[in-house]
Amino acid sequence: MMRRVLRVFGASDRAIGRLLITCMTVGFIALLAAGVAAVWTTVRNQSHTDMVNHTYTVKLAIAHTQTLIEQGETARRGFLLTGDGDYRHNHDIAASETWPQLARIARLTADNPVQRRNVAVLRPLVSDLFGHRVHTIALVAAGKSNDALRDFTAEKTARRMYHIRAVLKTMGDEETRLLALRDSEQRNTVRAFYGVLALAGLLLVLVAFLSIATVLRYTRDLGASRDQLRDFAGSLEDLVAARTVDLTRANEEVQRFAYIVSHDLRSPLVNVMGFTAELETATATISELIDRAEAEAPGIVTEDARLAAREDLPEAIGFIRTSTQKMDRLINAILKLSRQGRRVITPEPLDTAALAVTIRDSLQHLLDDRGAELIVEQPMVGIVNDRLAVEQIFSNLIENAVKYLDPKRPGRIVVRGRREGVRAVFEIEDNGRGIAASDHTRIFDLFRRSGTQDQPGEGIGLAHVRALAYRLGGTIDVSSELGRGSTFRVNLPLAYVEPKTKRSEREPA
Amino acid sequence: MSDHQSVSIVMIEDDEGHARLIEKNIRRAGILNAITHFTDGTTALDYLFNHADGPARSGPALVLLDLNLPDMSGTDILARIKSTAALKRTPVVVLTTTDDKVEIQRCYDLGCNVYITKPVNYESFAQAIRQLGLFLSVIQVPEIEDD
Numbered sequence: 001m002m003r004r005v006l007r008v009f010g011a012s013d014r015a016i017g018r019l020l021i022t023c024m025t026v027g028f029i030a031l032l033a034a035g036v037a038a039v040w041t042t043v044r045n046q047s048h049t050d051m052v053n054h055t056y057t058v059k060l061a062i063a064h065t066q067t068l069i070e071q072g073e074t075a076r077r078g079f080l081l082t083g084d085g086d087y088r089h090n091h092d093i094a095a096s097e098t099w100p101q102l103a104r105i106a107r108l109t110a111d112n113p114v115q116r117r118n119v120a121v122l123r124p125l126v127s128d129l130f131g132h133r134v135h136t137i138a139l140v141a142a143g144k145s146n147d148a149l150r151d152f153t154a155e156k157t158a159r160r161m162y163h164i165r166a167v168l169k170t171m172g173d174e175e176t177r178l179l180a181l182r183d184s185e186q187r188n189t190v191r192a193f194y195g196v197l198a199l200a201g202l203l204l205v206l207v208a209f210l211s212i213a214t215v216l217r218y219t220r221d222l223g224a225s226r227d228q229l230r231d232f233a234g235s236l237e238d239l240v241a242a243r244t245v246d247l248t249r250a251n252e253e254v255q256r257f258a259y260i261v262s263h264d265l266r267s268p269l270v271n272v273m274g275f276t277a278e279l280e281t282a283t284a285t286i287s288e289l290i291d292r293a294e295a296e297a298p299g300i301v302t303e304d305a306r307l308a309a310r311e312d313l314p315e316a317i318g319f320i321r322t323s324t325q326k327m328d329r330l331i332n333a334i335l336k337l338s339r340q341g342r343r344v345i346t347p348e349p350l351d352t353a354a355l356a357v358t359i360r361d362s363l364q365h366l367l368d369d370r371g372a373e374l375i376v377e378q379p380m381v382g383i384v385n386d387r388l389a390v391e392q393i394f395s396n397l398i399e400n401a402v403k404y405l406d407p408k409r410p411g412r413i414v415v416r417g418r419r420e421g422v423r424a425v426f427e428i429e430d431n432g433r434g435i436a437a438s439d440h441t442r443i444f445d446l447f448r449r450s451g452t453q454d455q456p457g458e459g460i461g462l463a464h465v466r467a468l469a470y471r472l473g474g475t476i477d478v479s480s481e482l483g484r485g486s487t488f489r490v491n492l493p494l495a496y497v498e499p500k501t502k503r504s505e506r507e508p509a
Numbered sequence: 510m511s512d513h514q515s516v517s518i519v520m521i522e523d524d525e526g527h528a529r530l531i532e533k534n535i536r537r538a539g540i541l542n543a544i545t546h547f548t549d550g551t552t553a554l555d556y557l558f559n560h561a562d563g564p565a566r567s568g569p570a571l572v573l574l575d576l577n578l579p580d581m582s583g584t585d586i587l588a589r590i591k592s593t594a595a596l597k598r599t600p601v602v603v604l605t606t607t608d609d610k611v612e613i614q615r616c617y618d619l620g621c622n623v624y625i626t627k628p629v630n631y632e633s634f635a636q637a638i639r640q641l642g643l644f645l646s647v648i649q650v651p652e653i654e655d656d
Contacts, residue, residue: 271526277631
């Protein structure tokens with residue numbers, strides 16, 4: 001359930017991340033487009049302004065040219081009428097300035113074939129006109145005013161001036177047309193710019209809206225899943241509590257079962273042992289009878305009867321006795337284990353190092369016998385737990401370590417404890433004979449032992465230790481290598497916490 | 510001892526073997542009182558309360574009680590005996606395998622006079638029964654009073 005939620009979350013996280021990045025990218029692209037459009041528009045504007053300037057320059061040049069031509073004409077006519085040298089002079093100046101002006105127009109309009117054509121038309125006309133003017137003026141200067149007038153009239157009929165004016169007007173119109181064209185181009189550019197700007201703005205708004213919506217939804221989802229998680233945590237606690245109740249109940253059931261079984265097994269055992277004792281007494285009586293019979297009437301004592309009374313019966317009784325005694329020990333062990341679970345745990349602060357030292361002192365003679373040393377590494381972590389139970393765990397493990405030392409090398413046992421989060425981890429390490437890997441789990445089972453059976457014991461100690469560790473809210477495991485040594489690791493809570501459920505009333509067996 | 514000869518012993522014990530061993534060892538202790546043996550709670554109660562020779566109607570008695578019975582718990586019988594006027598002064602010796610502290614307390618609370626745990630070890634068992642026999646030989650059992 002939890003994993004699914006997390007998975008969904010992860011996926012949507014990635015999707016939202018992608019979406020946001022896309023939005024940002026689109027936003028940036030829109031901004032970039034707007035920027036590019038602005039630059040482009042500015043460049044276009046600049047070139048347009050240049051073109052407009054150019055057009056005005058051309059128009060100005062045309063107007064100037066016309067003025068010069070008209071001035072020359074006026075001056076000529078003045079000179080023609082008055083013969084005043086000033087007019088002539090004026091005419092000469094106007095005439096001399098006209099050609100450069102024309103050349104300038106030709107230069108300026110070199111890129112426009114229409115104007116070029118117009119200039120080409122204009123040049124011979126102006127040239128002709130100017131030729132006539134020079135001629136007329138020369139006639140006047142020579143005093144031939146009448147010839148000059150005639151020539152002037154003839155020239156007027158040729159309507160050269162009209163032509164020139166018409167061409168110049170055409171040129172001016174051409175430039176006006178170009179101006180209008182450029183203006184409309186300019187408007188288009190501006191319109192395009194506004195279009196791009198509007199598009200970019202729209203995109204930005206859209207992206208912003210999308211981003212905000214996404215973030216809002218994400219936040220809402222986050223809130224929802226936080227609530228969900230809180231609910232999960234709540235239900236998880238309930239689940240754990242329920243499991244703990246189940247576990248406690250199962251544990252109690254097992255213990256009650258063990259208790260009942262051990263008690264009910266005791267009953268027949270009382271009989272077996274009782275009647276074996278009776279049998280023994282009877283055997284003694286019969287044996288005595290055989291002795292007497294042998295002494296008084298050896299003939300009636302058969303070999304079989306003698307064997308039965310003196311060997312078979314005592315042997316059978318001996319086996320029954322040792323077996324029942326062993327069975328009694330086993331039943332007592334089960335009983336002890338079941339009682340352990342029923343004991344009330346009374347947590348108190350414990351100095352584990354001092355506890356280990358006390359155990360070392362109590363085992364000192366045994367350690368000396370075996371030439372072994374026991375090192376308690378100071379400091380050890382302090383815990384709050386049941387003194388008796390912790391003592392039993394430690395002494396059981398340390399006694400085992402001493403018991404199963406390797407006689408080939410001097411024994412060295414180290415006891416240490418450290419804190420790991422809210423847990424305390426204790427290690428009892430030895431360099432003894434070790435435990436085969438296949439037995440690492442088995443040794444914690446009741447009545448199971450490992451290795452050479454050269455030490456007394458029933459296989460109860462470690463089962464007992466494990467039951468105690470569980471009872472104290474802890475665990476136990478072992479790492480060991482055959483022939484190298486073993487390390488038993490006990491993991492206990494720093495402070496014992498009573499399981500939430502109330503332990504059920506004890507049931508009599 | 511003549512006074513005690515009349516005191517009959519009612520043994521409620523479902524295990525025949527235990528019953529036999531108890532009887533043997535009581536006899537070995539020199540107790541010769543009549544022993545009436547029951548292997549279940551129902552017939553034992555019937556005898557105690559209703560039978561013409563039962564302790565409720567005639568003569569003083571002493572009850573040897575095992576707690577693990579097939580049809581009911583020994584503590585129920587103990588409670589019945591101790592809550593009945595005619596029988597409440599009858600000494601009850603609980604003789605059982607249960608050595609649970611809570612159970613022992615409960616029996617004494619109900620009015621049990623002696624609680625003995627059956628030791629598995631036979632020598633201890635025989636010893637305990639013989640001591641019980643000695644105890645029985647000096648115990649004063651009240652006569653039935655009609656009150």
